[in-house]
Structure formats: structure tokens, C-alpha cells
Amino acid sequence: MSTPRSIRLLIPSLAIVGLSLLGAVLPDTARAADACREGKEVRIWTAPLQPSPGAPLEIIAVATDADLDEVLITDPAGRQTSLRTAHGGGPPWSLYGTQFRPVAGIYRIETTRAGRVAGCAEVRVGGRDRTQGSKRGSGEWDLATEAFYSAWIEHLFEAPPEQLLSFDSLGPVLRDPARNLLFNYLGNGEDHSLPAEPDCADLPYFLRTYFAWKLGLPVAYRPCTRGSRSSAPTCQAPVAETRFVGASMDQGASAEVFREASRSMMNTVHSGSARTALRDDATDFYPVALDRSTLWPGTIFADPYGHIMVIVKWLPQRGRESGLLLAVDAQPDNSVTRKRFWEGTFLFAQTPSAGPGFKAFRPVVQTGSGVRQMPNNAIDGRSGLPPFSLEQAALSPADFYARMQRLVNPRGLEPEVAYTATLDALMEQLETRVTSVENGEAYVRSRPGITIPMPSGPAIFETTGPWEDYATPSRDMRLLIAMKVLADLPERIRRYPELFVLQGRSPSDAAARIERMNAQRMGERFITYTRSDGTPWRLSLGEIFSRRAELEMAYNPNDCVERRWGASPGSPDESTCRRRAPADQRARMEEYRPWFREAVRPPR
Template sequence: MSPTTLFRVTLVILIGLSAVTLPKLGRADACQQGAEVHVWTAPLEPAPGYPLEVFVVATDGRVDEILVTDPSGTRNPLRNLASDGPPWSNYGTLFRPQQGTYRIQAMRRGQVAACNEVRVGGGSSDRGPGQWDLATEALYSAWIEHLFNAPVEQSLSFKSLAPLLSDPAQNFLYNYLGAREDEGLPAEPDCADLPYYLRAYFAWKLGLPIAYRSCDRGSRTRAPRCQSATIETGFVGTRASVSRFRQVAQALVNTVHSGSVRTSLNDDETDFYPVPLKRDAIWPGTLYADPYGHIMIVVKWVPQSGRSSGLLLAVDAQPDNSVTRKRYWEGNFLFAQTPSAGPGFKTFRPLTRSGGSGWRVLPNAAIDGRSGLPRFATEQARMDPDDFYARMETLINPKGLDPAAAYESTLDALMEQLETRVTSVDNGETYMRAHPGTVISMPSGPAIFETTGPWEDYATPSRDMRLLIAMKVLDALPQRIMRFPQLYVLNGESPARAASRIEQLNAQRLRERSISYRRSDGSSWRLTLGEIYDRRQALEMAYNPNDCIETRWGAPTGSTEASTCRREAPRAQRQRMEQYRSWFSDTKRPPR
């Protein structure tokens, strides 16, 4: 991570979906934008001596090279880090730029794909068109990917969004307005608030409008429904203050909730619309809404390579405001057809000018793909879970996957989920230690999954439901190989033989893989994955923070492990948890 600086310059080159032929730049003053190509610079007032960052983003293929001409006329290639797409990106930095004009050229096959100039010192940058066109949406997608970028093998988890937004190495909009606006900026959105907060933050920096709606939560027989859109234009054409952004962000979080994303797939009066299940339609920034209310944000596709599995990475926020990057798999991305929700991949509905200074949110029929943005599509509404997961597997691993590699990838995802639960349960234990004698009120019925206050922050019913589902997914992989052999590279091996081989591998890994948690007395206790599987019945009632941490990890009564337990949930709460046990044993969340 680079040290925080007060001023930075970021250049983002966006290349459109279709090939664009630009005039050859034969004259010194011929640097220009293309119809679907735009060069963004940041901050609005570039300053000499501070890092000049270059971020090339393309939606039609990778850029080969970035050339930078400095004020003296010296032209050099810029070293950069490339990411696959769409959108494709190339990211590099010029350190200590001098005062004067810099020309940046994105090159492809020896031709200039995009060019713009920025004056460092005494100049004002182009802030863009002030509307959500293809170039701006591509910039938003690139920003999301870079914000959460880290090596795949690295665990990426933060107590809130604030550390990421305040890090100029991750957030190329850091101090974009030049007013030290990110210093001390509170950023603690939870699950449903996270996509809205990110969208509002980006709109604030780029001077864009945003739209959001007030929605109900639906019922067991219908998906949530929303009112007409509130269109916030206070950022447009101005450098809005930090206080103005806080006002807008607060209005958002006071209005939106998980129902805002679970709306029916064919509903026009929504903040989001469903996209096709295609790699070129699911950009970073796309949301995934599961039928039970959890929301993930896609942040990166990692292509399949050799025997290595491809990956789709996403982030989510928890009620305690923690933000964590996770890999796509069935244990995280729950899918089911239910009348109470419209699940699947969705993205923000386009917002466009309606003439003069007015704005309108586009209906489904107008989102036809001709703008270059993903088109409206309802194919997810016609899929059962097996078909959905099979389709996603072909997107992530189009060449198929060796059964053992598929197993190891699934196992890694489960272990990642368990490690995340270690943190969540420990957060609850930390709260209870800091508030001795406290008894957290437990909601009744389905409300245990949706509430506010300490129960929402520290109870784990939704997370534990997902964990129990995830454990079933790993267990069922041999049967999956038998049912969908076309998804795997068997090399002449029969599906039955491959399934048997995976069962043997699973028995071995159950003994080898483990997690550790901190008991009530502060000591560490190790649990193998096999022991956790043996405790599945106990984990059906392990979500209550009023219970000691040993109970929350299923420690058997009277065991050495449980000897340090000093707290138990009230009897009335335990009785209700027993009544709700079937939800967890059947891994089916009840309707509202």
C-alpha cells in the first residue's frame, strides 16, 4: 500500500464494446477522444510532485501498451499491471510528475486506441459527461475491481469499507475533489447498503445523479415491490461537500434494505434489472441477490488456467459492517425459485437524461444492449438450481475441471466460509465480554434472520444456514459428478469411478483440514473439518450470541472443550431455537 497523499492524478482510458477506428495522430495537437473511448483524469486539479496513476480500462479487449509523453516531449512506455475482462484493465503509476502537459496514449496493434492530455499544475481535468453512459459505467466497473484487488490467495477482509476508501493505492478516487474529503470519512454500510453506498460514493466524485426507491419486504407469496424512484441530482455539475455526501448516504441507508434487491426479475419499478448469464454481461459491480436476502457484489473474474480452477470473486458486508472478499460457489451464492424473491445476477438500472435538466430511469424494454451495457434478460427466472449452478460452472471453468481440482476448489471455499465464521462468532464474544450481564433480545419466528440491533450484529442464523448448506454441497460433489459428467474432464474415467475417488479424497481431507477458535478463557481450540461435520446437529442451534463461544462451535456437554463455558442463552430462547431447528436441519429458510 502506498502512503496517503493529498493529491493524486488518475487517468482512466475506456475503450468501447465495438472496435472504434480513430484518426491517426499525425499532428502534435491531434490527441482526441473517440466516440466510445474516453480518457479520465483525476483529481480535478492535478498537482506536480504527486503520483500520476494511469488506469486503462477496455470493454473490447486488452490494450497492448500505454505510452506517456511528458512536458519535455519524451515518450516512454508505462509499466503496468494487466487484468482480464470485460472490462480489461491496465494499471500503472508515474511518480513525481512535473508541471506541464502530459499526453497519454493507449496502444493496440501499433495504433492509438485512445488519447487525451492532462495539465499537471494550474489545469482542470475533464470530469466526464455527468451522466451514466457506457464510458462511465465501465469506469465504475473498473473502480470496483481495483478497489477490492489483491492476490487470489490472499484473504481480504476489513472491519468496514472505510480502510479501502481511505487507501489511495486501492481507491483511485481518493481525494479526487482535492478537499481532503476522504480523511475520516465514515463508511460502514451493511449487507444491503453496500452496493448503494459504493454507487453513491462514485456518483459524488464524478458528479453523477443516482436513483433509489423505497420498497416493502414482500411476503411469502410475492416479491418486494417498490415506489417511484427518488432521483438525487445534488452531485451533478458541482463539487458537492462531504456533508452533502453524508446526507445523501444517510438517506440511502435509511431507505434501502435487502428487499430492494430481491424484487421480481420482470418488474420495471426497481433499482436493478437482471442480466444474461454470460461472461460479458456480468461485470465487476454486478450484484447477486439470493432468495433469502443476502447480497454479493462481483469484483473479479479469474480465468481458468491449466489444472487451476477459474474463480469468480465477490464481496459482501455483514451486519457488523465487516467487508469480506469471497469466491463464488454454491455455499455462498444460494439460488432457488420462490414467489417471495427474484434471485440472481442484477445490475443498476440505467439513469438517463429525459430532456433539459430532467432524468428518468429506463424501463426493461429500453435496456436492449444497443448502448453497449448488458441487456435486460429473465432467463434466471426459468432455471432450477441445478441448471443455474451448471451454467455458472461452464462460465467459470469453460474447459471443464478435473474432479480432484473441483473438489479442492470447493473445499477451499468451505474453509474460507468457516474462517469467516470464526471472526463473526468472535466478534459476538468480544461484545458480550465488553457488556457483562447483558442478554441480547432474540426475535421470534423468521425475524431471527432479519432484524436490527445487537442480534443483527452478532447472531449468525443466516451465516450458519449458509454454512450447513455449504457442507452439504461438499458432501454432494460425488453425486454431482455422476449427474453432470459433462462439467468435468474425466479422460476416459467413468463418472462412477471419479465419484468414488472423490469420496476417498474427502475422507482424507476431513482429517487434515481444520480451524481454530478462541475459547471463553482465551485459549485456542482446534477443530478438524471432520469434527465440524460430526457437529452439524449442534450447529443447527449455534447462532445465539447469548450462548458461550464453545456452545456456538458445538462443544459436547461435559467435554474438556466445553469446560471453559461460562454463559448460556435463557431457557425461553433455547426452547424457541429448538422449535426453529427444522429450518436449519432442512436448510430451508422459512417464508416471512
């Protein structure tokens, strides 16, 4: 990482503009013993692999057993100082900071807890240290490496919780040295022209493969079926990628090797890869318990229909403010967006065609004959990694969401706070749809006269080509579900009052208060989209709710943007519409309308 960084982090209640060393010399009580040892639960990682004098040295201490207090640095002259750090997690917990302008020589880095050294590492700055490859870790997906992967994911998508974090693709994220702790880690300029455009199913695999490339780790993935209406997808023997392992330990595998490996992976995995049955051993992922100690950043959520989210951060409940569980997903147009956990984005249902829920990557271990993925009965928690669990298999959707609500907000929420959080999540979803619809408009405008072919039946949700990239049937079904969640919140308060902090009010009174709030907010919240003639048009949330029926048929990119936002003949914004989907496509959309009205995906 030879490029200086401008760190842009906001940890709750602590804004960090830049990371630098504090000048105070620390007392002897905080100094380490002479031996500098790594622990199983605490590990200090540095980047780049071969640090250079004068270039920033990135430092991250990661722990799986408890929080850490600070990071101490002893320079080659023996001066010890405290590093100003950003805090992440946990678990795992992390402290991240930058040593600017290091000089040549050996630096000793220690992290402390309650005045005692919890972990220690030494790194040489300057010269070509052939032993520096050991700083990449054990070469195994052990506890320390998995914890670093989790901390890396968390930092990669760090931003204030109120910020709508969205990117055209994963590329800008990985090429941002302020986000990517592994940017130019191998020192070969390997990230500058790296293609990084995974879609929904590819995203967790791409992130995992990228991390493995930088740290010299094996990866494995399986070719899988897509399942049927009566059975979940099943998978074949894993494909093992071992070219990163042991490749020039001081330089790593080349960018071309990564391109080939990631291309092969993306040509193999698909939306069925994460929907495998929860009890199945022959899978890339295994289910975990619904507990804060097991849902690390990097854990995925697979919904019953093939959409995948990747957990990136937990924000604890503070005072009257709602806690947050944040995740990212990728879309067929390759855009990557951060979203909060709620019923409108994390769809959960028990169905014979899928094994939905939160899952972790199945550990990959090296054997004498190659690599293998660990079976369920071997993932028992003794290694420190989240153990295999079938808890989610026994949960109804109502029980699942209630369980998650207690995790995110263990003290419960006042109904008004719960309503505001739900409303904000819905508006976030609508703003994301603005971008997706505009992407489709840009594609069609650049190809005058084009008609994008529309698949038939359930294939409208799963296909390839421009329809997959620019149609929005899955997104729109989730949006309709999200709108229903907001509208049904008063009834939820009446039926499940134990989930809310009512402060002496009756459930009926609290629900009536939310109904009044909702009626008021309908005229106060807006989105703005660009019409066919280039003029902006503002829609209130109330107008969008009044167009729910039209939004059941608003996913076709062959329709004008006005129709995509539910405009009908005679509505003010429809006057600039210049394009309609072909009649045969409109007829099929009418036939499929009940799927969207009832918010139920059809079986394959």
C-alpha cells in the same frame, strides 16, 4: 491523490510491486496522430481532478470492446515513454499505472492496441485549470462511466486469489490510496474522516453513491416493501440525488453533502431492495444474462433471502487450475469480505417471494425535468451496457449452477481439482465465521450481564439492533448448505459427469476417488477459535462435520463461543463455557431447528 502510493496488486501470473515509467523512447509507429480524441469504447481517466507537480498522477485506461496493450505518456518536453501498468478485466479491460513526480505542463496520454492508438487524453499538471472538471466525464452514466465504475470496483478489492481478504468495514478500503483510485480525487482531503460502514443491503448502493459523488453523477434509489411469502418486494417512485451533478466542476460536492446523501440512502434501502421480481420495471436493478460479457465487476447477486454480493473479479481457468469468480459482501457488523462463487455462498432458488440472481444497476438518465431510471425495454444492449434478460427466470437451481460452472470453468475440471476448489471455498467460509462469532463475543464481553433479545419466527433472519449485528442464522444456514455441497460432490460426479474431465475414468471410479480424498482431508484441515477463557482451540474439519446437528442451533450470541462452535456437554472444548442463552430462547431455537436441518428459509 496527493499521497504517494505503494501499489499492492497481484494480477494472475504477474506480480507488480510498484508502478513506474519505463525509460525507453518508443518508435514512431506507436505515436498518435495530432488529434487527441477519446473513443466511445476506450476512455483514459486520470486522478486527482487537479494534478500537482511532484505528486503522483494516477492513470487508468478502460476499454469495453477489446483488450489494450500499453499506455504511452508524452511529457511537456515531448519525451514519450511507456507506463508500466497492471492489467484488469475483462470486459471491461483496463490498464492502470502511476506517473510519479510529474512536472508542470500538459501531458498527453495514449493507450494502444496492436500498434495503433485506441484512446487519447491530455491533462494539465499544475495551476487551477477550471476546464479540468471535464475530466470527470460526461456527467452521465454512459458506457465509458459504467466501465470506469467496473474497473474501479475491481481495483478496490484487488489481492492474490489465495488471500483471505477481509476488512472491519468499508472505511479502510476507501481510505487506502493504494486501492481506491478516487482517494482524495477532489483534492479536499475529503476521504480522511469519511464514515463508511454499509451493511449487506447498503454495500452496492454505498459504492455507487461514492463513485457518483467523486465524478459528479446522479444516483437514484427506491423505497421498497419487503414482500411476502407469495410476492416479491415492490418499490415506490425513485428518490433522485442530484447534488453531485455540476457541483463546482473543478472541486465537486463537499464531503458533508455525500454524508447526507449516503445516510439518506442507507435509511431507505434494505434487504428487499434487490429481491424485486425480475420482470418488474420499478426497481433499482435489472437482471442480466449469464455470460462473461454481461457479468461485469459491480454487478450484484441477490439471493432469495436478501443477501447481496458484489462481483469484483474474474480469474480465467488456467491449465488444471480452477477459474474463479470473486465477489464481496458486507455483514450486519459492517465487516466486508471477499468470497468466491460457489453454491455455499451464492444461494439460488425460484420462489414467489423474490427475484433472485445476477443484476445490474438500472441506468439513470437525466431529462429536462430531472432524472429517471430506464425501463427494461429500453435496456436493449445498443448502448453497449449489458442488456435486460430473463434467462435466470427459467433456470432451476441445478441448471443455474451448471451454467455458472461452465462460465467459470469452460473446459471443465478434473474431479480432484473441483473437490479442492470446493474444499478451499468451505474453509474460507469457516474462517470468515470465526471472525463473526468473535465479533459477537467481544460485544457481549464488553457488556457483562447483557442478554440480547431474540426475535421470534422468521424475524431471526431479518431484524435490527444487536441481534442483526451479532447473531448468525443466515450465515450458519449458508454454512450448513456449503457443508452439504462438499459432502455431495461424489454424487454430483455420478449424476452430472459431463461437467467434469474424467480422462477415461468411469463416473463411479472418479466419485470413489473423491470420497477417499474427502475422508483424508477431514483430518488435515482445521480452524482455530478462541474459547471463553482466552485459550485457542483447534477444530478439524471432520470434527466440524460431526457437529452439524449442534450447528443447527449455534447462531445465538447469548450462548458461549464454545456452543457457537457446536460443543456439547462432555466435549473437550465445552469445559470453559460460562454462558448459555436463556431457556425460552433455546426452546425457540429447538422449534426453528428444522429450518436449518432442511436448509430452507421460512416464508415471511
